[in-house]
Structure formats: structure tokens, C-alpha cells
Amino acid sequence: MHVTVLGPPRPAKMGYPAITGRDMAVQTSMNRKDLFLRACRGETVARVPVWMMRQAGRYLPEYREIRARHGFLEVCKTPELAVEVSLQPFRRLSVDAVIVFSDILIPAEAMGLPVELGDAGPKLPCPVRSQADVEKLGIFDPEAETGFLPEAIRRIVKSVGPEVAVLGFAGAPWTLACYMVEGQTKEGFATVKQFLYQEPKTFRELLHRIAQATVPYLKAQIAAGATAIQLFDTWCGELNLEDYQESALPAVQEVISEISGSVPVIYYTKASPHLLLAAARSGANVLSVDWRMELGEVREALGPKIALQGNVDPAVLLGPAEKIREVTLGTIHSLAGRGHILNLGHGILPNTPVENAQLFVETGQALLPEMRPAAHSR
Numbered sequence: 001m002h003v004t005v006l007g008p009p010r011p012a013k014m015g016y017p018a019i020t021g022r023d024m025a026v027q028t029s030m031n032r033k034d035l036f037l038r039a040c041r042g043e044t045v046a047r048v049p050v051w052m053m054r055q056a057g058r059y060l061p062e063y064r065e066i067r068a069r070h071g072f073l074e075v076c077k078t079p080e081l082a083v084e085v086s087l088q089p090f091r092r093l094s095v096d097a098v099i100v101f102s103d104i105l106i107p108a109e110a111m112g113l114p115v116e117l118g119d120a121g122p123k124l125p126c127p128v129r130s131q132a133d134v135e136k137l138g139i140f141d142p143e144a145e146t147g148f149l150p151e152a153i154r155r156i157v158k159s160v161g162p163e164v165a166v167l168g169f170a171g172a173p174w175t176l177a178c179y180m181v182e183g184q185t186k187e188g189f190a191t192v193k194q195f196l197y198q199e200p201k202t203f204r205e206l207l208h209r210i211a212q213a214t215v216p217y218l219k220a221q222i223a224a225g226a227t228a229i230q231l232f233d234t235w236c237g238e239l240n241l242e243d244y245q246e247s248a249l250p251a252v253q254e255v256i257s258e259i260s261g262s263v264p265v266i267y268y269t270k271a272s273p274h275l276l277l278a279a280a281r282s283g284a285n286v287l288s289v290d291w292r293m294e295l296g297e298v299r300e301a302l303g304p305k306i307a308l309q310g311n312v313d314p315a316v317l318l319g320p321a322e323k324i325r326e327v328t329l330g331t332i333h334s335l336a337g338r339g340h341i342l343n344l345g346h347g348i349l350p351n352t353p354v355e356n357a358q359l360f361v362e363t364g365q366a367l368l369p370e371m372r373p374a375a376h377s378r
Helices: 021-029 032-040 061-069 072-077 079-093 106-110 131-136 148-160 173-182 190-198 200-223 241-259 273-279 295-302 314-318 321-333 354-364
Strands: 097-099 165-171 228-233 265-269 286-288 307-312 340-344
Touching: 032 165, 032 228, 032 340, 061 072, 061 079, 072 079, 072 148, 079 097, 079 148, 079 354, 106 173, 106 200, 131 200, 148 165, 148 200, 165 173, 165 200, 173 190, 173 200, 173 228, 173 241, 190 200, 200 228, 200 241, 228 241, 241 265, 241 273, 265 273, 273 295, 286 340, 295 307, 307 314, 307 321, 314 321, 314 354, 321 340, 321 354
Parallel strands: 097 165, 165 228, 228 265, 265 286, 286 307, 307 340
Antiparallel strands: none
């Protein structure tokens, strides 16, 4: 597609197109939900859809105001608060997708584990360390035990209307198991790996139970109106390829196979270049990768059948405006608008200036001129 630009342009660097007044007018009139779904299907779009992991968070003063009065779990479990926090980045930044505010450990609590959540990180005082512990974990009714989450999604969908994508999510089984076994975030997750290696059958039963609980949990979010689902496998990069293929990947495939076809599934992995080809076999429609990989190289390795999400380094948003524009446009240019959802490579950092987040979204939402994918270096 070739777009004729009108109006006074901003300066562009490295041959990337300038953002114009006409771009801004057209981009906000598009059906954002349709744009998002087309990108998930791997289609070429006039501009890429844009959202950010952890877009509802501490970098926003309005979020900090709510958190000054309400605890983290209270916000997650109170639909009116969860809806308000979920909508804050949509109002402030005009992102193309609203992800419901929650936490990946909500299912762990519903399965029977006490969970303490706060800005300092999660604590699970009764971790899973044995066959007996695994057998105690229950499969829960998501509407009965975690009904606040689908209710929040229903309210968000009603608030934003039919033309904005609303996202549900869950933790992938391996990543959820890391917290459930370790009891906290811990570098290397040695206790988890010890469990995996010493009792592989029991550990795989744990992953299977998590997958069994996750499927209805996600189906409830889809029934509530979620446009797409994201599975967060933040800690899969801690595994070598063999262990990933034998333990983590089958559990992810179990989840995705049960919900695929209803809505697109996005699978996020971190620090996982060595797992790339295996992760592409997860069954997900979209593979979300961190900043350690070049998107053009990922596309070349995987082909066009799986869409990609990402992958600007969140730390770039701490830099000057020109750097933010340059990296954002370079990331978009690498895939030329085909099967690409623009995002960060991980969650937005709490000390990110709001104006920098706005610049990232605004730059990403510029209309694309006709271009071919090109390699670039950051």
C-alpha cells in the first residue's frame, strides 16, 4: 500500500517515513479490533496495532493513585477497580488493545495455594515440592472461584465497544510452576529444576494439572468477550532445548489445542532464542519475543505462517525521543507491517516517563508506506 502524506511532517531518520497529521487522523478512525485480528492472522496492514505489556502499571500517576488506596490483589479481585486500571492506558495512550488487569498467579491461588502479591513480587508460602503437594491441587470453576476476572472483561468490552481488542491472559504451565515450586522469583529457579530432574513424572503431572486448570480459566475469559488470549512463558528461557521440548512445550500445546480456533493465541517467551523453532510449534497464532532477537531474522527462520509480536527493549523508552522513534520505526520496518503486533519485549518499566510511552504508541501507529522488509541493527 502506498500512502500519500499531507500536512507538516516530523523529521524522520534513517529513511523511515515521517509521521503526519493525516496519519494521526486516519489511524484513530480505523477499527482497532479488526486491525489486531488481521495482524494475528499474518496479514499485511496499513499500520501495525500497538499495545504494551504491563501497560496498566506504576508509570501512570492515575494507577499509583489507585494503588495508594487499594492493595494489588484487591484491585485484581474487584471488577470496578480492575476495569478502571485496565482502561487507564487506553484513555491516556490510545493503545489498540486493552489487556485485563490481573496476575498470572490468580489460578495458583484458585488451585489451593496461598498467594501474596504486591509490587515487590509474589510470595507463595506453601510451595509445591512433592507428589502429595501436587495431588492437593484442585481444578477450579473459573466463574465460581475467579468470577471477578471474566466480569472485568465483560465490563471492559462494554466500555470500549466492538471496535477495540480486549485481551485475556494466563501464565504458561512452566512459568506458573516456577512460582508454585520455588515460592518466589529466584534467579535460575534451581529448586524447580531439582524437582524436574529428581521427580520428572511428578513434575510433568504438575504441569498437566496446571494446564487442565488453565483451559477453563481461559475459556471463561473468551466467553466473556476476550478478542485474543496471551500465554506468558516468561521463564521458559531458563530451560535448555531438550528439557523445554520434553516438559514445558507439551503443557503449552495442551492448553493451546483446547482453545485454538475460538480466538487467536499469543505465546510470549523471554530469553529464548535457543527455543525459537520449538516455540513456533506451540500452536499459537502469534509468537511474542523479547528484544534479544531481530524480528526480521525471526520471520526468516519461521516463515510467514506465524505472526510476531514485539519487540522493542523497554529500556529504550527511558531514552531520548529520537532514539525511541528510531528503534520503534526500525522494528516496524523489519516486518513491513505483515503479521506484526508492535509491543515491547517485556513489560514497560515503572520509571518510564508517560510522554515516552505516548511517543512509542504514536510512532507505532503511523501509517505504513509501501516497503519491503529490511534487516537493521539496533
